[in-house]
Amino acid sequence: MRHFVRAIAITVVALIATGCATTQPTYDYTALEASKPRSILVIPPINNSVAVNAPYIYLSTISAPLAEKGYYVFPVAVIEQFLTSNGLQSPADMHNISLEKIREHINPDAVLYVTIQDWGQKYHVVDSTTVVNTELKLVDAKTGHILWTAKAALAQGANNGGGGLAGMLISAVVNQVIGSVSDRTPQVSAIANNIAINHRNLGLLPGPYAAKN
Template identity: 60%
Template sequence: MKHVKLYTKILFLALLTVLTGCAVTPYDYSALREAKPRSVVVIPPTNSTVEVNAPYIYMSTISQPLAEKGYYVFPVAVVERFMQENGLPTPAEMNAVPLEKIREHIGADAVLYINIEDWGQKYYITSSESVVKVSLKMVDANNGNILWKSQPHAVQPSSNGGGGLIGAIAGAIATQIAGSITDQTPEVSRIANKNAFDDQYRGLLNGPYIKPEKLVTSN
């Protein structure tokens, strides 16, 4: 009987450890709540991948979710052109601009920095997938405090086409051919952004311009 009680206690402690380890720690929003940014400027992304078009594609997907969260987003194309015309031709140079210069010349409350970590079509023997992974860091333009960080990540697998191994190989080949014609990364980027921005525990808090209908389903 003692052995049964001991076994039950060990099992309970093991289960408690697993459940505790799986718990999600809510993000600390104290800096974001204190700063109360109203406007955000998105700096063109740095790129840690070999996909040269990744920054441009991702930039086309970031303004809408930011705006839908209730922030004014400076037009990304205008900001990029303004920086280029002022002697900053590359994203690396743009990301190195001091915050006081951004605040002085653009007037944003917050700055969003982006790095592309993984991107594009991945082909395997019997399958393929579209992958997008980026890191986001929003900082206070006044003092450099980190207001929010996230790593949006999404994977869209291909269909194996059915029919066992032969069908899987055929499906992978068909997907590879289609992938050379249709790029899936814009849609995968939107999925990644939605997952990150709307996460219940670690998403971006609503800004001051959030639409009333969004308050019903948002944090």
């Protein structure tokens, strides 16, 4: 009987340990809740990928999910033009602007810095994958405190794998030809941003303009 009880106890402990292991962590929102930003300025991304057009495509996919989350987002194209016309020719220069200067000329509540680590369509022998890998950091424009960080990353394959080896090879060729004409990175980037911003435990908290349920 004693061995039976012991076996049950070990099983319960194992189940609890398994449950703890699968529990997703929750982001520490202390700084974000204290700051309560209403407006967000998105600085043009630093691009560490080989895709030269990645920053421009990325900027077209970030405003909507932030606005839908309840924040005012400064128009990204206007901001980029403003920074460029004031002598900042690269995203690296823009990322090095002091928060004091940003507040003086634009005055946002928070600033979003983005780094693109990987981007584009990767072609393999029998498959192709569209990859988007970015890192986001939201900073309080007054204090410089980090309010929220996230990784928006997604790899989406295009091959359905049907028709055997011959079918896969034909599909890969077709995907490469289509991919050279139709870029899927805008769609993949939009999905990645939506997942990161709306993640249940790690996403961005709703802003002051969020729709009330």
